[in-house]
Amino acid sequence: MKVIRVVTPNSIKIENDPMPKIEAKDDVILKVKSAGICGSDVSIFGGTSPVATYPRVIGHEFAGEIIELGEDVQNLKIGDHVTTNPVFNCGVCRICQKGRGNVCANLKVMGVHLDGGYREYVKVPSKNIFKLDPTLSWEKAAVIEAYTVAAQVVDRGGIEKDDIVLICGSGQIALTILQVCNIIGAKCIMTDIIEDRLKKATEFGAAHVINSKNEDVVSKVKELTNGIGADVAIDAACVGVSLKQAALGVRPAGVVVTMGFHDAVAQISEFTITSRELDIRGSRLNNNKFPEIIKWFQEDKLDPTKIITHHFHFTDIEKAFAQIKKDPENTMKIILDFD
Numbered sequence: 169m170k171v172i173r174v175v176t177p178n179s180i181k182i183e184n185d186p187m188p189k190i191e192a193k194d195d196v197i198l199k200v201k202s203a204g205i206c207g208s209d210v211s212i213f214g215g216t217s218p219v220a221t222y223p224r225v226i227g228h229e230f231a232g233e234i235i236e237l238g239e240d241v242q243n244l245k246i247g248d249h250v251t252t253n254p255v256f257n258c259g260v261c262r263i264c265q266k267g268r269g270n271v272c273a274n275l276k277v278m279g280v281h282l283d284g285g286y287r288e289y290v291k292v293p294s295k296n297i298f299k300l301d302p303t304l305s306w307e308k309a310a311v312i313e314a315y316t317v318a319a320q321v322v323d324r325g326g327i328e329k330d331d332i333v334l335i336c337g338s339g340q341i342a343l344t345i346l347q348v349c350n351i352i353g354a355k356c357i358m359t360d361i362i363e364d365r366l367k368k369a370t371e372f373g374a375a376h377v378i379n380s381k382n383e384d385v386v387s388k389v390k391e392l393t394n395g396i397g398a399d400v401a402i403d404a405a406c407v408g409v410s411l412k413q414a415a416l417g418v419r420p421a422g423v424v425v426t427m428g429f430h431d432a433v434a435q436i437s438e439f440t441i442t443s444r445e446l447d448i449r450g451s452r453l454n455n456n457k458f459p460e461i462i463k464w465f466q467e468d469k470l471d472p473t474k475i476i477t478h479h480f481h482f483t484d485i486e487k488a489f490a491q492i493k494k495d496p497e498n499t500m501k502i503i504l505d506f507d
């Protein structure tokens with residue numbers, strides 16, 4: 169079977185691997201049908217991921233059809249359409265015991281620390297498998313994981329109906345967060361330095377957009393919120409200055425959520441945090457967010473096709489990465505097709 173392997177940074181190969189075999193009694197083997205490309209796949213390829221190890225079959229956003237099951241697997245059968253939670257936790261460390269398995273002390277993520285989904289067949293333990301309605305398209309199934317990341321951010325922010333949310337950045341991930349905020353009934357103020365992205369944010373339902381190249385984000389947010397600030401601010405731009413804007417744009421007793429892996433340093437004084445009792449919270453991967461997102465997709469409450477801009481056959485992975493490099497402004501989610 170064909171696999172996409174990043175052998176070393178900047179070297180990607182389509183290789184032939186042996187077919188996976190059922191070993192544990194709860195193993196499930198799927199034939200991959202579709203996968204999404206994430207910014208983190210690009211950074212593993214480029215060698216800038218602070219967590220990945222090599223060589224690595226990348227891909228953590230994927231869906232497929234079950235072709236084989238271990239003898240202990242219940243509630244799943246051959247032919248089921250499924251997606252995979254790529255987050256593996258030990259379940260026994262103090263962090264898992266606190267219910268925070270997505271930051272487990274022994275965390276392993278498919279496509280990052282373990283081989284991932286960019287291959288024709290994948291073996292996954294059944295506890296990481298989620299069944300899908302067969303009427304859900306494979307392209308939608310491929311982006312479920314990306315929306316679980318957005319749901320995690322919204323959960324970490326404690327975002328509620330009628331909250332005013334400042335989202336710094338209007339890229340692909342920011343737009344998925346906006347869509348989840350819209351479902352909850354929160355109002356979003358979005359920023360970016362690229363006018364086309366702000367246009368897109370407006371199309372996706374942002375209440376206000378701010379071009380941070382021409383306008384001062386913090387004073388504009390204050391102006392839009394009776395001088396108080398946003399209830400929650402999310403740094404989805406992750407460029408250092410955006411975290412400062414988030415911390416200054418949020419109201420007293422507000423929540424700031426970070427989600428970047430960038431090492432850009434943000435200069436926030438202790439006074440900014442203490443004097444207004446801010447909560448600064450990281451958000452990583454997802455913690456039990458698959459059922460909710462799958463439900464929203466299947467009820468058509470959330471339309472993920474709006475973020476999908478391109479399709480490539482999986483063997484054209486290098487062309488897909490070249491597309492991201494060539495036109496990052498207009499390339500949002502790329503789907504890899506396996507048939």
Ligand code: MN
Pocket residue numbers: 206207208228229313314317
């Ligand atoms: Mn992702």
